[in-house]
Amino acid sequence: MKCADDNALAGSNGNPLAESGSAGVLRIDTDLAIVSLDETAGRLLGEAPEPLLGKRIGDVIDLANLGNLMRGGISFSNQVIKAKTGSIVCDYVPIVDGDRIVGGTLSLIRMLPDDLTNSTDELGEILRSTNSFLNFDHDGIIVVDRKGVVVLVNQSFAKLFDTTPQAMIGKHIRQAYTTTSQPSRMPMVMETGKPEIGVAHYLNGKQVYASIFPLIKEGRVIGCVGKILFSDIREITLIANRLQAAEPQKQQRHTTGAEIHFKYDINSIVGQSRKIVELKETLQRVALKTSNILLRGESGTGKELFAHAIHSASNRRYAPFVSMNCAAIPEHLLESELFGYVEGAFTGAKKGGQLGRFEQAHTGTIFLDEIGDMPLYMQAKMLRLLQERELTPLGSTVSRSVDVRVVAATNSNLEQQVKEGKFREDLYYRLNVVTFAIPPxxxxxxxxxxxxxxxxxxxxxxxxxxxxxxxxxxxxxxxxxxxxxxxxxxxxxxxxxxxxxxxxxxxxxxxxxxxxxxFPREGIESARVAASGAEEFIRASLGQKDISQIIDDFEKLLIHEAIELSHGNKVHAAHLLGISRQGLYKKLHKHAGDDGCPS
CATH class of the missing domain: 1.10.8.60 (Helicase, Ruva Protein; domain 3)
Structure with a gap:
């Protein structure tokens, strides 16, 4: 196994960074130890290549949070790291052998100028927090230091000028890009310390709307961030039309403090696993439609985050987003919360009545969490609303039309609840038009x-x-x-x-x-030893036993190690093996009497 890893690390693995003639390239293994580097990389790091071999990359350069990404096999680009020679722009790509990550390639693209390096030191924590949104797909973002030199820029912004982030970093804002009818306003914002919100700019002959925010640390302006809000005038027109259409309703409707904005978008969904990437791709397609959506997943998987992302990616993103947990509202208040009530509907009703959550979400999205806990009588009213697109407030006989998209969520088995008569089958089909199964x-x-x-x-x-x-x-x-x-x-x-x-x-x-x-400390060390012993076991077995016997023997070895690590506690041992306690006992019975497998 080690040989395969070494071979994978020795080759370029089809990585274009390895072919770059302008960048210094070094490779690391899964322990973040340097296994190879070229002369350019050594020169950028200020040392000859040979003494660096075997050292951990974190001992050579200051990775900050990037070390976590490298350890997890997560690629990144256009990030600034610090070496003893100064600040360096770098990219990272993991090296994969089959379905295993066996290391990675770090490409040291360019050294930042001294004045920019000092600026990067000064921006410090602010720039690290800025990094979290630099890779947003739809927002063009640029960061400059107090001298107007570009420190960071993302791909979306660079695309406006048909260039790359690497080509812009290190240049003054005037040289990094041109404006056709006015100079950049970023120096003015740094001078005044006051942000500019939603101002029209002409970038590369194209009108865009952008906001500029000063970066302030300890009372001093040390740079600023520019963010493109809209790069298509049609988006502004769409918003204006929506606001104009909503104005009459605004005069008639009053809110009750419900949430009417989204907190997150699709970029807030963190993950590069296959399942998450597929879900995000599907989300972007489905969000633009109008069908109801059912989010399914265990507690804590981020169902509300997905609901916000669906709303933010939809054509309703400028309309209200209203959320409600059906399990958190007492049953006797649920109808008035969802559908509202009129004045005099019950003792204690507010003068003038109150809008329900559905009317608060009119033209937007409503997120109903824990939909499986909704009582049956409310399910009937929900079904009518979804079918007729109208509701009747509590205490009223007059129906009101509503235009709202429903995103529901549950961690319950709705199919089983339908069989048990706890959830209406017709409502289930109304909600379950599009389903997102969010993985644990x-x-x-x-x-x-x-x-x-x-x-x-x-x-x-x-x-x-x-x-x-x-x-x-x-x-x-x-x-x-x-x-x-x-x-x-x-x-x-x-x-x-x-x-x-x-x-x-x-x-x-x-x-x-x-x-x-x-996970006792001694157990963790034993697990490391066991992992190396497993390789020896497999090598010794190949050619001596058939595959079924090898698998059988290896299963016994795993059971033995799990029970050893758990000090005989079979509940913990089953947890380590990822099986139920009953499953462990079945396997113990299967191997009873065999050497090396405890009973």
Whole structure:
């Protein structure tokens, strides 16, 4: 196995970065140790190549949060890293052998000028937080330092000028791009310290609408960010028409504090696993239609995040987004919450009545979480609303038309509830037009490093820290845990660690006790030894036994190791093996009396 990894690392793996004549290229293994580098890379890093071989990449350059992405096999581009020679723009692509990640290629593209390096040092944490949205597909974004030199820019912005981010970084804003009728207003924003919101600009002969925000640290302006809001005048026209059409309704309708905007878009869905990529691609297509959508997934998988993303990618994105958890509202209040009520409908009713959530979401999207907990009598009213597109407020006899898209979510087995008479079959079919099955975190483990990197970036800003990642012991625990609470639980664990962490790395002692107890320190070390022993076992068995006997013997080895790691606790052993306790006992019975398999 080691030989295969070495061969994969030795070749370019079809990686175009390896063929680049202008970039320094180095390769790392899965432990982030340098296994090869060229003269250009050594020159950029300020050392001869030979002494760097075998060193961990994090000991040579300051990776910050990028180390988490490299460890997880996540590619990135146009990122700034720090070496002893200065700041370097780099790209990273993982190396794959079959279905395994065996290392990666880091391309050192160019050294930033000294003045820009000093500026990058000064921007520091602000630029690291800016990195989180630089790769948004639809938003053109550019960041300059206090001298007007381009520090960071994303692909969408560069496309406006038929160039690349690499070609723009390091140039003054006047040389990086041209405006046909006016100079850039970014220097003016830095001078005044006041943002400009939604101002028309002419970039490369094209009218766009953009906002410019100053970057302020300790009371000083140290740079600014420009963000393209609209690059097509038709989008502005569409918004104006929607606002004009909604104005009469605005005079008649009054809100009750319900949420009428979306918090997230499709770029907020973090992950590069096959399942998540496919879901995001489907989401973009489905969002533009009008059909109702049913989101299915375990608690904590991010169903509300998907609902926001659907709304933000739809033609209703400038209309209200209203959410409600059906399980959180008392049954006797559910009808008035959803459909509203008129004055005098019941004792304590507000003067003038109140709009329900459906009317608050008129022309927009309503998200109904835990739809499986809706009582049957309300399901009948929901069905009528979906069929007739009208509702009758509580205490009224007059129907009102509503135009709303329904996105429902559940972690229940609706099919079983239909069989048991707890959920209406006709409503089930009305809601289940398009279904998104959101996978649990244990089925998309390759996304964990990217999620953790996102959380670390967020909490660094909130807590005012500079945490760079996790040490090996903490990573072992995180990677082996099954995460029954999914992304919500992972986020809480990282936030908990931020409350006690000291230094740049989250360590084992910073993780919750109940998590650490599942994976004793000596058990983790035994697992590492067992992994190397497994290779020897397979090599020794090949040619001596048939494949069924090898698999059978290996199963016994796994069971033995799991029980050893769990100190005889069969519940924990079954958890480590990813099977039920009953399944473990069946396998123990199967191998009873065999050497090496405890009973």
């Amino acid at each position: 975190l244990r089925e998309r483990r390759e996304d964990i490093p990217l999620l953790i990197s996102s959380f670390i970036s967020k909490f660094n800003t909130e807590f005012g820290l500079d945490v760079q990642g996790l040490d090996d012991d903490a990573w072992d625990i995180i990677s082996r845990y099954d995460w029954p609470g999914n992304i919500r639980e992972l986020r809480n664990v990282i936030e908990s660690a931020f409350n006690v962490v000291v230094g740049p790395l989250i360590r084992r002692e910073h993780l919750p006790d109940q998590l650490c107890r599942l």
